[in-house]
Amino acid sequence: MNSNEWMKYSLGEICSFISGTAFPRESQNSLNGTIPFIKVSDLNTNGNERWIDYANNYISESEAKKLRAKIHPPFATTFAKIGIALTFNRRRLLRKKTIVDNNMASAVPNKTILDSIFLYYLLLTIDFNKISSGTALPYVNLSDLERIPVDIPPLSTQRRIAEILSALDDKIELNRQTNATLEAIAQAIFKEWFVDFNFPGATGEMVESELGMIPKGWRVGKLGDFGEIVCGKTPSKTNENFFGGNIPFIKIPDMHNSVFIVETSDTLTHEGALSQKNKFLPPNSIIVSCIATIGLVSLTAEKSQTNQQINAIVPFRDILTHYAYFTAKNLKDQLMELGSGGSATLNVNTSSFSNIKCVIPSDYVLSSFEFLVKPLFEGILANQQEILSIAKCRDELLPKLMNGEIDV
Known part of the structure; x- marks a missing residue:
């Protein structure tokens, strides 16, 4: 400088x-x-x-x-x-x-x-x-x-600094736009197959169900049929050794605008997570906000835990993962209705969440859907991880550029 x-x-x-x-x-x-x-x-x-x-x-x-x-x-x-x-x-x-x-x-x-x-x-x-x-x-x-x-610094230096930082933010923005497109493609396939019933092998033959007409060979089940339902929990805050480790501890603010949870404001130590070891969620668990802010849906990117405001679905089989994700995203109105229950704070308990009725397609259709959309979600996760890496680089550069430590 x-x-x-x-x-x-x-x-x-x-x-x-x-x-x-x-x-x-x-x-x-x-x-x-x-x-x-x-x-x-x-x-x-x-x-x-x-x-x-x-x-x-x-x-x-x-x-x-x-x-x-x-x-x-x-x-x-x-x-x-x-x-x-x-x-x-x-x-x-x-x-x-x-x-x-x-x-x-x-x-x-x-x-x-x-x-x-x-x-x-x-x-x-x-x-x-x-x-x-x-x-x-x-x-x-x-x-x-x-x-x-x-x-x-002089205007010319200001503009060079702004160009460097803007280039990083431009790449972040491009990744976000790409992710929005990838999720929209997957959402469109979901609608075509599971709302309009125009899926591979569709014969048009429909049968009556308690949720209306559904394709023959499909059935009505509940969210609990997709996987184990896990309600999160917060470890004792009186033990400071439980927090500040490398295990993501997901809360509702971490879920906003995030398909995958790649960063959390709080983390747990190994000791903290083991104090409630039945609350571990593997990667690709579907998490749904069910208290206060209801209906946010995300996927875990790595082994994680959540607080008590979040219910999770740990899929029994891989072919259920992304079908369950979009099914949960389409349940917001129903979750809001379930959560109102006369209380000042919206709250969907784990039992009510687990018993929400939904349509379960045939294994062939579920497998075909997973085969198509899984690469899209892998791309979303890779882009989110790159966004996190670029943002960290930008945040490290920002003060150094602004105080003249790095000469441009």
């Missing part, structure tokens, strides 16, 4: 922070406008991992004027500034002019000093947990952000 080329600033000297706009309930849930109105939940939407490309709410120009909404320009970096969401340190780039709600804010660079993409990566190096106030409801004051000191 050439110290003569890097300049010291406060963030407020090189970018401006724009707060969000209150989003009246009566203006929400519309897709008819031209201006995205994003909420904190949009930061988690699949496809919005770096750029905001999808929004669940849009409003018109006239409605924006009526609300006196602040317009956030393209290439601004947006983030949560209040609530538990800020602790996750998520930053997103805006693709087009956007309005954000009042739990969020955006940073807009002074383009004579600061590159927009460089600013995005710069903000990723700042841990909001260290500057937030409040306990029950954490928040960040924009004035505190403005005072943060930063070292900034």
Whole structure:
């Protein structure tokens, strides 16, 4: 790093922070406008991992004027500034002019000093947990952000740094898109065969069942017929030796937007996992969230355990794996209905989960389906593992590029 080329600033000297706009309930849930109105939940939407490309709410120009909404320009970096969401340190780039709600804010660079993409990566190096106030409801004051000191290289260096990091994120994004396509192909085959009943060898001969008309030779069973049903459990938290090992301990937040679980926020030691050894799940177990957030479905990538909010299906036979996976994904409405049961918190117990009725095709059709889709899922897993590797590389490079330790 050439110290003569890097300049010291406060963030407020090189970018401006724009707060969000209150989003009246009566203006929400519309897709008819031209201006995205994003909420904190949009930061988690699949496809919005770096750029905001999808929004669940849009409003018109006239409605924006009526609300006196602040317009956030393209290439601004947006983030949560209040609530538990800020602790996750998520930053997103805006693709087009956007309005954000009042739990969020955006940073807009002074383009004579600061590159927009460089600013995005710069903000990723700042841990909001260290500057937030409040306990029950954490928040960040924009004035505190403005005072943060930063070292900034010349624009040409900023752009080279941004190009290096963007190339890694581009590859991650490509892998995600490829995985979405691979799963969509498998989903389309599932629908063609098991919903439309247009499968190899189909004769069109149907028989009555308690779930409606099904092909002759198929039967009605229950989820418990697919495999052993295992409800997860959390080892005693009073024993610190149970946590921090290399055995994945899966919780519901680990499941969002993940076909396979390749990374978890918590892990168990060998000792911790052995304290509940009947809770081990082998690779390719189907896991389903059944408490509070209901209906998320993923596959285990390696030997794992889960907490008590997750029920798992450990397939009796390999030919059942991906049929059971898509069957579980199609049960969300039924799981929600089962889980409501008059309780404030949605909860599907293991017995109810195991006894959910479903159609079980013939072994020939199941084997044919598994033969077709298994390579697709192997590709998804390989891509997810590569994403994890690239992300770790990016995260190691990020602070070194941002402090000039690596010369570009």
